[in-house]
Amino acid sequence: SQKIEQNSEALNIQEGKTATLTCNYTNYSPAYLQWYRQDPGRGPVFLLLIRENEKEKRKERLKVTFDTTLKQSLFHITASQPADSATYLCAPDGGSGNTGKLIFGQGTTLQVKP
């Protein structure tokens, strides 16, 4: 069955540093991969989508990479701020055999300390 793994331990970094979060998937060949942010007690909010033919995508201080050979996506937040503290979820999607089902990794909680 499809499996998505994100770092289950919280990531604690100092303000101004770069945070790097990992998403690994198995038994899956997604056409694209999505990243979401979730704040406590709220629904996730979409951040970025990267397609299989894109190696890297940027949006302001965010950067996502997608390596279909390694079956891995990396999510970077540069010049991190305390307001970036949240849980970040990845969701591989699309691809052959896709039934419309969308499942998420368990998320990585980021804490940015001032």
Next chain:
Amino acid sequence: DGGITQSPKYLFRKEGQNVTLSCEQNLNHDAMYWYRQDPGQGLRLIYYSQIVNDFQKGDIAEGYSVSREKKESFPLTVTSAQKNPTAFYLCASRGLGQPQHFGDGTRLSIL
């Protein structure tokens, strides 16, 4: 403004009762989803629907039921067969090949 509305925000259920969680969207999306989230855990897929009058089981469908009679609405019933229903329930919708839009969730507790 377009979006997804989940109601109520907080819901309490007595033992042996069925309860229905509402999810409405005005984004004209074909696909809708229900997820369950337990404290400190990720999202687990309960049911999803890609078109009106059709839906599929997700990974944890036992003890739940859904209907999709209208494009805008995808209510979730938590039945008495669900032995551990206390959780945060999230509804989402999306257009073809597009990211999901989520509601703000319903927190269900057992009295």
